[in-house]
Amino acid sequence: MTTTEHDIWQALEDVMDPEIPRLSVVDLGVITGVRLDDNNVAHVTMTPTFSGCPALHVMSDDIRERVKMLSVADVVVHVSYEIPWNSNRISERGRGILHEMGFAPPPKHDGYIKLDVLSDVACPFCNSHNTTMQSPFGPTLCRSIHYCHSCQQAFEQFKPVA
């Protein structure tokens, strides 16, 4: 049976962000291209969420391992900034998963992040907007720390990035 590019996309849905293990690399929006060349070699192009993201190598190894399970001659993972990641690239399903896992999904933006967008975040537990940002820097580069005054719960937001 021959492998198609569609099969590769489907396989990539099994590869999770190691720091948010229910969110696939496809829903995270870091896959920017999939191509099968004439020698049946799979080329997957990915772009980092943050240029200093330490999970990049783990994701790229996991992608190679998963796509190798298909009938392809080889797998090459390219890291490219040609199509840069921004938080609007997270899919609707990805936003839903973030919310279910207790993260506030990033608000959609139009290329610039304003301070008021960061301070007006709905609590993922009780949906209250009576929240404040404690710090724009959280446990990973892509998360900020917030506090909900209604349910008195600290929570994290997946940061909007332009």
Place this chain on the structure above:
Amino acid sequence: MNPAQQQAIQELLLKMADDALILGHRNSEWVGLGPTLEEDIAFASIAQDKLGHALALYTILHEHVGAADPDTVAFMRSEKLFKCCHLVEMPIGGYDFSLMRHFLFDTADALRYEMLATSMFEPLAQVARKIRGEIQYHTMHANIWIKQLGRGTEESKARMQSALNEAYPLALGIFEQSSFEQELIDAGFFAGEQALKERWLKTIQPVLDAAGLHLPDGSQPVFGGRMGYHTEYLQPLLDEMSEVFATDPTAEW
């Protein structure tokens, strides 16, 4: 690209990458020492971003300008071959100095990447379009603290003013020109250090005004870093940073 343009882009990439690498290392020295947990994490995160920026720039040097691989360039060069400015080499000092350096440097860095987002050197333009989004969080963090501490107590205000007096001449050294400035401008790679400095002055002023802080009079820029002349603080930093790599360059973990 002609040889002069090649050299011009090499100088530009190297000084930007070296600034990011060295300041990233300095920022990481706050890990475990930050005045509050949030600030500890903030400086650690900013450090991690800086190392990411350095890696992206060294990678361009490797893939497009024929330099050695990023680890070799970062860890194996002698001090003389580094092109960082003196501002990033200085020890972390007190939190006042580190915050002021963060504010002055990252404001310039944000503007630099904004300008480079339309560079005619496409690999750099691509990276710049990515990095400028990350740096928005750095300048936001810096601006909040400069304003809060500038408008805080008598002591916090005095300490921030004295940090500004110390850091400002060093920050002017960010804009030391290379001998290839005109090549960069003519090729449309980068509008140049002078243009950047003018934008920087316009951008820091309103924040300093809001903080009630004043630029010191008659400051002379501290130059030399871009030409390979460094402070006494760089070599010990390089020794520490490359200690593991120098012990076993093939080690993996």
